[in-house]
Amino acid sequence: KQEVTQIPAALSVPEGENLVLNCSFTDSAIYNLQWFRQDPGKGLTSLLLIQSSQREQTSGRLNASLDKSSGRSTLYIAASQPGDSATYLCAVGLAYGNNRLAFGKGNQVVVIP
Amino acid sequence: DGGITQSPKYLFRKEGQNVTLSCEQNLNHDAMYWYRQDPGQGLRLIYYSQIVNDFQKGDIAEGYSVSREKKESFPLTVTSAQKNPTAFYLCASSMAPGTYEQYFGPGTRLTVT
Numbered sequence: 001k002q003e004v005t006q007i008p009a010a011l012s013v014p015e016g017e018n019l020v021l022n023c024s025f026t027d028s029a030i031y032n033l034q035w036f037r038q039d040p041g042k043g044l045t046s047l048l049l050i051q052s053s054q055r056e057q058t059s060g061r062l063n064a065s066l067d068k069s070s071g072r073s074t075l076y077i078a079a080s081q082p083g084d085s086a087t088y089l090c091a092v093g094l095a096y097g098n099n100r101l102a103f104g105k106g107n108q109v110v111v112i113p
Numbered sequence: 114d115g116g117i118t119q120s121p122k123y124l125f126r127k128e129g130q131n132v133t134l135s136c137e138q139n140l141n142h143d144a145m146y147w148y149r150q151d152p153g154q155g156l157r158l159i160y161y162s163q164i165v166n167d168f169q170k171g172d173i174a175e176g177y178s179v180s181r182e183k184k185e186s187f188p189l190t191v192t193s194a195q196k197n198p199t200a201f202y203l204c205a206s207s208m209a210p211g212t213y214e215q216y217f218g219p220g221t222r223l224t225v226t
Contacts, residue, residue: 004155034214041201041220041222043117043203043217043218043219044205044217045217046214046217089155089156091215100146100158100161100171101158102155103156105155106155
């Protein structure tokens, strides 16, 4: 069974610092990996999707890398802002599961002004 | 605007009553999904549907039922058999099963007392 881990569960950084969030997964047989943002009481907003054949994806201040062989992905957020405060969720698309996603529990981020 | 709508945002029910959560999408997506989110846990898949009139159980289907009579609609019924129904329910859709990005609705918070 695919296990997805995000450590630490919560972190605080001062405004302007770069954020580095890590995601690890146990089974390298994945279709893709998706990073989401969730604000309190809200749904999930897709940030980046990395296909299994890709090494990274970038969107604005966000960059996500994927190392399938080692079962890791990293989300970088450059020059963090208070508006980046949210929970960030990592999800892997299961190769055997009809686009089913296995989710980590998330990194709760607070950016301190 | 294209997107996924879920209604209502908050729902309160007495124990022993069935309740149906609505999910509608106008993205012309073939696949739709229902997830449950509990504090401190990752999202867990309840049911998913790849095409109209077809659906499959996810990891925690007991006590839930779904239908997929129209492409744009995927309602979830929480039955009285669900032992712990209080949770945040999220609906998602994707273009097709496989390597496609999943998009999420705003969620419905169900409280059963």
